[in-house]
Amino acid sequence: MEPTRPEFRPDPALGRDEMESLQREIAATATFADDLDFDPATLGRSEPDQQRLGDHGEDERDAGDPPLVAGVDQAFVDDVAVSAVVLTRGGEVVERVHAAVETEIPYVPGLLSFREGGAIVAALGELRRTPDLLVVDGSGRIHFREAGLATHVGVLFDVPAIGVAKSLLCGEPRESLDRTLPVGATVGIEADDSVETAEPGTLIGHAVQTRQYDSPNRHINPLYVSPGHRVGAATVPELVLATTAGYKLPEPTRLADSDADEAKATVREDRA
Numbered sequence: 116m117e118p119t120r121p122e123f124r125p126d127p128a129l130g131r132d133e134m135e136s137l138q139r140e141i142a143a144t145a146t147f148a149d150d151l152d153f154d155p156a157t158l159g160r161s162e163p164d165q166q167r168l169g170d171h172g173e174d175e176r177d178a179g180d181p182p183l184v185a186g187v188d189q190a191f192v193d194d195v196a197v198s199a200v201v202l203t204r205g206g207e208v209v210e211r212v213h214a215a216v217e218t219e220i221p222y223v224p225g226l227l228s229f230r231e232g233g234a235i236v237a238a239l240g241e242l243r244r245t246p247d248l249l250v251v252d253g254s255g256r257i258h259f260r261e262a263g264l265a266t267h268v269g270v271l272f273d274v275p276a277i278g279v280a281k282s283l284l285c286g287e288p289r290e291s292l293d294r295t296l297p298v299g300a301t302v303g304i305e306a307d308d309s310v311e312t313a314e315p316g317t318l319i320g321h322a323v324q325t326r327q328y329d330s331p332n333r334h335i336n337p338l339y340v341s342p343g344h345r346v347g348a349a350t351v352p353e354l355v356l357a358t359t360a361g362y363k364l365p366e367p368t369r370l371a372d373s374d375a376d377e378a379k380a381t382v383r384e385d386r387a
Contacts, residue, residue, distance in 0.1 A: 127233070149350050183203070183209070187268070195386070249276035250368050296337055318348045320341030
């Protein structure tokens with residue numbers, strides 16, 4: 116899998132102003148509307164039967180077959196970023212890859228892709244198949260310049276992408292989140308003055324409750340999900356809920372998170 120827009124490769128050697136300028140260009144290039152090659156309703160379907168796979172080939176599928184969904188997550192070993200990608204179809208893992216790349220800059224809010232992007236690009240480059248959807252651990256359009264990690268990667272490879280974050284980077288919920296939400300509940304996140312590239316009130320993502328405790332004495336916080344590229348804000352919650360299987364995180368990123376942690380052990384051994 117190779118980038119289709121190599122001019123958008125995350126270059127950590129750029130100055131901060133250059134990085135932010137590139138992000139504005141990426142946001143202007145991104146498509147924050149549905150441009151999917153699959154029906155979102157097929158995400159909840161099981162793997163197509165082997166006879167049909169045999170007839171059409173490994174990378175081909177009928178319109179009603181489930182898409183290839185790649186979970187992308189990162190971990191760190193000192194100053195090395197470890198990116199893991201787990202490719203699934205119908206809930207079944209069909210490919211796993213990872214890559215480790217030395218980071219060159221510290222963490223700066225809003226510039227995450229320039230710190231972690233090299234490892235992600237390297238890991239995606241190891242994939243033998245092209246995903247129909249990337250589910251990235253990080254923000255997409257919920258970003259100061261609408262160009263979070265999922266947007267940057269999605270535009271770079273021109274693949275539909277969504278961002279799934281555990282905390283809200285910017286924007287304003289349309290309803291209070293200071294309450295316990297039931298599973299399946301969604302609350303729109305709109306642009307405010309912290310989002311410099313969108314009109315205030317623009318829907319840029321959602322808080323989505325993917326799991327909740329039954330006990331009234333404790334609760335699970337929602338995920339903050341947003342379009343990265345070629346997906347509309349209204350569709351993202353549907354995609355996230357369809358790929359969640361009893362855990363807080365969508366299954367593709369949950370598996371990638373586990374793989375990234377396992378890969379850290381190998382990286383530590385290599386550096387010892």
